[in-house]
Amino acid sequence: MHAISSASVNATPAPWASRLGSEGVQVLESHDVLFREGEETTGFYEVLSGVLRSYKIFADGRRQIISFAFEGDIVGFGHGEDYRFDCDALGTTRVRAVPKASLLHIVRERPELAGKLLEAAGGEVANMQDHSILLCRKTAMERVAGFLLSLATRASGKPVGTALPLPMIRADIADYLGLTIETVSRNMTRLRALRVIDLPSRGTFAVRNLSKLSEMAEGEETLH
């Protein structure tokens, strides 16, 4: 299973939500920055709609996209005093901020929740591990197919045939998968030629043959 989100904790009815109501909601437009590497952590964020992109930029200009976070995902979790990477929006995106202070307050009052949070952190670690494996053990085609597959399975209940959003550009996909934009493009073209996917318009894609797609993503079941 590909782990696209950094923390698809999917905390069922988010135990902290009741304490926050609808406060702390921010709306970001495309490329608006949620936080930057090195800034002091203020807490974490739950994505209400839209997509967030977490990434690191290095001295030599190389960029590594850590994760994409979709509706229901949590970002900014598991940092220390300072954020460890940049995070911005890929389009209009609504997030709910959960301040650190209120988190500490919750833990103090209900220590059993600490276990839940630690589990959530563990989930993030597990996702990073899966991603590590993807980055060093899979071919370009396997990575691209796996990426589209996880987008499709996450997007809707009935993924085959319908046009699905592909909110990130080729450069984002490339920097997430550890490839170049040319390699991403070539493999997507190849998937289209093989009638596995469609590319109806910029920013969208559609799955034509789901089983073939997961075949090409190959070797990522690890059902436990």
Added chain:
Amino acid sequence: MHAISSASVNATPAPWASRLGSEGVQVLESHDVLFREGEETTGFYEVLSGVLRSYKIFADGRRQIISFAFEGDIVGFGHGEDYRFDCDALGTTRVRAVPKASLLHIVRERPELAGKLLEAAGGEVANMQDHSILLCRKTAMERVAGFLLSLATRASGKPVGTALPLPMIRADIADYLGLTIETVSRNMTRLRALRVIDLPSRGTFAVRNLSKLSEMAEGEETLH
């Protein structure tokens, strides 16, 4: 700063240690298994001496080494109900077991420690991120140089010239760095030819030129 250990929390005087005394200490010999993927988590372990190796084995026989854990490091942290990977010893290794129950007890009594633990989890996430970047953004030479560099800086206060332990075999290094044993060997040979390191005997290495080594780890173009 390569992150070799999965959780170099370096919990200075480990706040839980006082509550455990010298109990819960286990001694493992080479290849003795500490825990396996899928087993129920019993807690976590602090390495007192020796080296632990955490890894996953896949259906196709491929192995990915997640991390090496040295003295002072913690493993088994941030898993859920079940361990997410296998863990065994590279040589004679002493660990102190910290049972989950006592961890919960501690958190319940001293909720402010929960924050520390979450930070530790964050550290593990950060290490995984660094490792991800290493695996997809660096050349074979950068990976090998960076690996040896972090071993050297971790090993002692005076790393230049002295023989340092290299407790893992080429296959372990290869599976950790996402390379083959041949590529690891070739690059170590090349580093020796460039007078950057020495390979006095099996299981040891020595740094001859520390600044050159870190140059090569960073991808500064020296000789191409």
Added chain:
DNA sequence: CGCTAGCTTGATGGTACTCAACCGCAGTGG
């Protein structure tokens, strides 16, 4: 002595990167 595991070295080929050109589209401004 021969065996084996760990390691090195060589030859070869494939995958993905680099460099480069080009297309379609959306703004933009004369």
Added chain:
DNA sequence: CCACTGCGGTTGAGTACCATCAAGCTAGCG
């Protein structure tokens, strides 16, 4: 209205790097 421009994307040619396959070497050990 139409050139001009920039961005995102695609395609092609050439190449570098690393995996693969295959020997051979060394040290330890029965």
